Amino acid sequence: MNAALQQLIDRSELEQLVLRYAYAIDERAFERLDTVFTADAYIDYRAMGGIDGRYPQIRDWLPQALGVFPGYMHFNGNFLFEIDGDTASGKIACFNPMVLPKADCTAGEGETMFLGLWYLDRYVRTSAGWRISERREKRSYDFNMPAAFKQAMQKL
Structure with missing residues (x-):
């Protein structure tokens, strides 16, 4: 396959991977x-008040850490990928509004914090993509x- 075409395919697949993360x-x-x-x-989420560790630990932590929020969204953009064969690196911008629950509000209401x-x-091509x-x-x-909130997240 043409190298330029393979680069386009890889970039598209990496972008879809990042978006699958956000939707999951x-x-x-x-x-x-x-x-x-x-x-x-x-995975290292410490910059925004989370934890770091290997994927199994992080996967177990996520439902607890995110369970306190009535709502949130991850908007990803400005994808920058550097591809070298079967490995790659990336820098992706994320805008992440998150609803903070308030005791005196009805379900789903609260204040919203915004994270940038x-x-x-780092990516690796596997037999599954x-x-x-x-x-x-x-x-x-x-x-x-x-x-x-920052302190509470680090204790989970």
């Missing part, structure tokens, strides 16, 4: 992350994030 998280379908990450992937970050990824082998968050900004 936002739809709380954490089992679908098994088709996004390698079994031994390293980049995902710094591209997978994320490493994901690190790099903080850009947060708006309306309570300090107590």
Whole structure:
């Protein structure tokens, strides 16, 4: 196959991989992350108040950590991929509004915090397609994030 065509195909597949991650998280379908990450992937969410560890630990932690939010969305864009054969790296912008529950509000209501970050990824092509082998968050900004929330997330 033509090298330029293969680059386009790989970029498209990597973009779809990143979007599958976002939808699995936002739809709380954490089992679908098994088709996004390698079994031994390293994930570091500490930049935005989370934890770091290998994929199985992170997958177990996600429902607990995200379960406190009535709603959230991950908007990904500005995809930048560097592909080298069967490995690649990527930088992806993420805008992540998250609803903070309030005790005095009805179900689903609350204040919204806004998170801006980049995902710094490493990818590997497997027999089942591209997978994320490493994901690190790099903080850009947060708006309306309570300090107590950051501390609570790190204790989960």
